Amino acid sequence: LDKKAIESVAFGNASTDISLLKRYCSFKNESNNGTFIQVPDKYCSFLFAKVQWADWLIGLVLLIISIICLCLCLFLLVKILQSLLKGTVKSIIFKMVNANFPGMFKHLTPYLALLVGCILTILVQSSSIFTSTLTPLVGLGIITIERVYPFTLGSNIGTTITGIMAALTATSEKDLRNSLQIALCHTFFNIIGILIWFPIPFMRFPIPMAKNLGEIAAKYRWFAVLYIVCAFFLIPLIVFGL
Template sequence: DFPFPFGWLSGYLAILVGAGLTFVVQSSSVFTAAVVPLMGVGVISMERAYPLFLGSNIGTTTTALLAALATPSNMLLSAVQVALIHFLFNLAGILLWYVVPALRLPIPVAKRFGDLTARYRWVAIAYLLLSFLLLPLAAFGLSLAGSTVLAAVGGPVAGLLLLVVLVNVLQCHRPTWLPRCLRSWAWLPHWLHSLEPWDGLVTHCCPCQACSAPHATTKKAHCYENPEVLASQHL
């Protein structure tokens, strides 16, 4: 990190590093696959990896730009326009989710999701199926039915999700702003406000126990391991 008062520049330097390394390897997936294990062993923190990944999203747009420049002259303008849309879209993500520190919401969300996945292994599989298969198929199916149907179904669902998120935030930070009945979700059925019933169902149905939470084990320390990781474990 840069010394005070230039510490805020460290993140932007990490963005440039992520963009440059991704440009060199020409693959954001390769860059991400190289950084994630370093995060797992504690070499890179979540806060430092976040701008690296944002920079990787910028670096990966160079592939489209290079491909656009290689198109025939009669299609060059359209190809460059599409490549620039890709670049500007990813750049807008940085402006939205990084420039203002209070809006760096992916960091706490990732930590929360990591905690859930460590406790319930099946959450990762459910997330992949929901985000990359079920939700896109549902949106595609509703779009085929027409914009009216899409708005009539998607609008209330999106509004309900936003309301739940808002209530959760207020429950954590400003519970007195809420009516007494909304200061907790205890009044809902247990399976609607806890993953415990779902975990019992999944672990009961899964014969290989791969989705079960890992058992606590005693870990032997090695001199080459990161001290921050060792400090967070019970040895």
């Protein structure tokens, strides 16, 4: 990416035809009527450096490629787990992951799962990786939805730590204050959501909702695509369009 172009966009000084991609990585000096000017010498070594496409088109192509790669990786992950986790191994893992504390401490088990989800997400620096790993395990029947629910909520807290760490790299006091405000907004937003939907068992209705949606998607495969399009594209467009 072209750092100068990004700065121009951030400060509102960019022209309408500016490109955020840095296509040339080296320049050479050429004489022009006694004055030296810099002209492009060598293309940068990224995929679309030599293709004269608009930024939005390159972004769209990369988005499609990334979605295909993601789906392929998840498909292969499920196949590998299906071949590895069978019989006795599956039973042992199921009992270990879904076990509860004994006696009166039973109700503390989900909170431990929430903490584990938070810590593991901090370690891998990605909630997407963590939840994408858990999803096929639920499909294989190794982890119950009731147990993966606190794991996912903890992951939502752990993923905000990356933003806080990035904010702490600010050099000036003003930049540090502004960046920390945004990072903490993300953190407290997720924490407040967890306080609403987790501590009171009655409020954990995302669990039965997930089960119902899963049953419908298993029966009607097209419903899963419809749900993704509506939840992640149409509804946000309608809300933000208003």
